[in-house]
Amino acid sequence: MSKYRFETDEHELFRTTIRKFLQKEAEPYYEQWEEDRMIPLGFWKRMGEMGFLCPHVEETYGGLGLDFSYSLIILEELERIGTSLIGIGLHSDIVTPYIESYGTKIQKEKWLPGCVTGDHITAVAMTEPGTGSDLANIKTTAIRDGDHFIVNGQKTFITNGIRADLILVVVKTDPDAELKHKGVSLLMVEGDSPGFSRGRKLNKVGLHAQDTAELYFEDFRVPKENLIGEEGKGFSYLMEKLQQERLVVAISGQVASEDMLEMTLEYVKSRKAFGRTIGSFQNSRFKLAEIATQVELGRTFLESLIEDHIAGKDIVTNVSMAKYWLTDTAKQIANECMQLHGGYGYMEEYKIARRFRDTPVAAIYAGSNEIMKSIIAKNKGL
Known part of the structure; x- marks a missing residue:
């Protein structure tokens, strides 16, 4: 994963901290959570203790008062572990902002501190x-x-x-x-x-x-x-906040694609068939060259959107494009990468199998991709 243009040394340190935290607190237990069909409350609380829930909330209410660039890092690192952690991003970056933007002072005092600590979980x-x-x-x-x-x-x-x-x-x-x-x-x-x-x-x-x-x-x-x-006024509030919700899903799709490319490159370089590594075959080389290109184009587009979003610009049309294209692309990449894993790709012990079943729903939630295309068409005067 390449570094964003706007990332500072502080961002890099923040990313290193949460990555180490998740490697210790989430990665070893993730498969068990999948079997249990639930993320334990203790993990939510530990996320809160580390300041990884709702970092954008004002310090007055217990948050860190950080901009979306820090939420972005958290979202990316959670997605690298697995898409089942999407509920944490929903809590921090989709639901809590409604309280921040439209809630009264009393509502903020009542609910926001618990959202930051993990004592409240939102939907x-x-x-x-x-x-x-x-x-x-x-x-x-x-x-x-x-x-x-x-x-x-x-x-x-x-x-x-x-x-x-x-x-x-x-x-x-x-x-x-x-x-x-x-x-x-x-x-x-x-x-x-x-x-x-x-x-x-x-x-x-x-x-x-x-x-x-x-x-x-x-x-x-x-x-x-x-x-x-x-x-x-609920409908207008929803329309105002859906830009960030769809951006969150686009980020998830992009990171999933990057993760699948990384794991598949590693696999084809080590797996052999007919006396050669699978990665040396022309079909593998061409497929992975195509995927690498899609991933690079996706990250460049996403980076410009994130910068505009942090700057407070109205980018509903482009976010709709990103949400539809990046999640559709992730579905395609999941299919291609599973194929390149051969029979092993269909086995649950290989992460690509989990990616294959987790990825498609991103094209459905937060507004289906057909709705995204309708928004784009409407905003283009069609």
């Missing part, structure tokens, strides 16, 4: 059984009743759905709004209480250590103080 509940990317048409309602909202509905495919004790739920506070998106609001649900239940931990093709669940709300009462931002 965002957008997707419903009949609604994915079409957020304006969600069915979960939250109707005002005095000092509470009464929530009814169901959510599915919720990352961190089993572990989370702070869940940002996308709801309809005005189901009859003439403009459907104007009726959407955000509510923070705290812990388990009557009317809120978690369904089964979903059995996925990949991401086995990452807990994904269904959530149910039946006449569930949420204090009005848990409304994030203004009522009816």
Whole structure:
């Protein structure tokens, strides 16, 4: 993995620190976590103790007050271990920013310190059984009743759905709004209480250590103080934050591709067939030359986007391009690299097998790649 132009000695030291931490605290146990279908709470707490959760949070609330370049390093190093750690990035760089940007001072004081230490684990509940990317048409309602909202509905495919004790739920506070998106609001649900239940931990093709669940709300009462931002503005808040969410997924796809290239180069240089290393065959050489080129182009594009994102620029179109292209490319690279591993690539003890099953979902979550293409086309005037 090459160094970003904007990386300083401080960034390099930060990367070295988290890489050593993960080599000790995550890598030796990752396969067991996959078998257990869960990341232990102790690991979340250790991440918090080291300052690796929500590093962007202001020092006032227990964070380090760092910019996105440090979150980027954490995201990359987690992905190098395995995609099942994506829930940590979601907690730090997707959910917590809603509290930071739209929460009241009281909400920040109440929730942010625990997000930094790992005492709180967050999730965002957008997707419903009949609604994915079409957020304006969600069915979960939250109707005002005095000092509470009464929530009814169901959510599915919720990352961190089993572990989370702070869940940002996308709801309809005005189901009859003439403009459907104007009726959407955000509510923070705290812990388990009557009317809120978690369904089964979903059995996925990949991401086995990452807990994904269904959530149910039946006449569930949420204090009005848990409304994030203004009522009816939830849709616009979601649109503002989706740029970073999709950038996070693009970063994951790029690092997965780099990791697969690295492991496959190592494999073909040592594995022999017909008296020669597999890497000496023309097909292997050409395939890996193509993959190396895709990886280099992806990193260059991603680097420019990260710089613009840190600078606060609106790069929704280009982030949509990166999210779709880098995750589609990662799927293609997973297929090619498994093929180059031959029969061994289909064996679970080889990391490429895990990459092969973990990679495809990145083209689906955070807005499917078809939605990304629709955004690009619309913003190009089509």
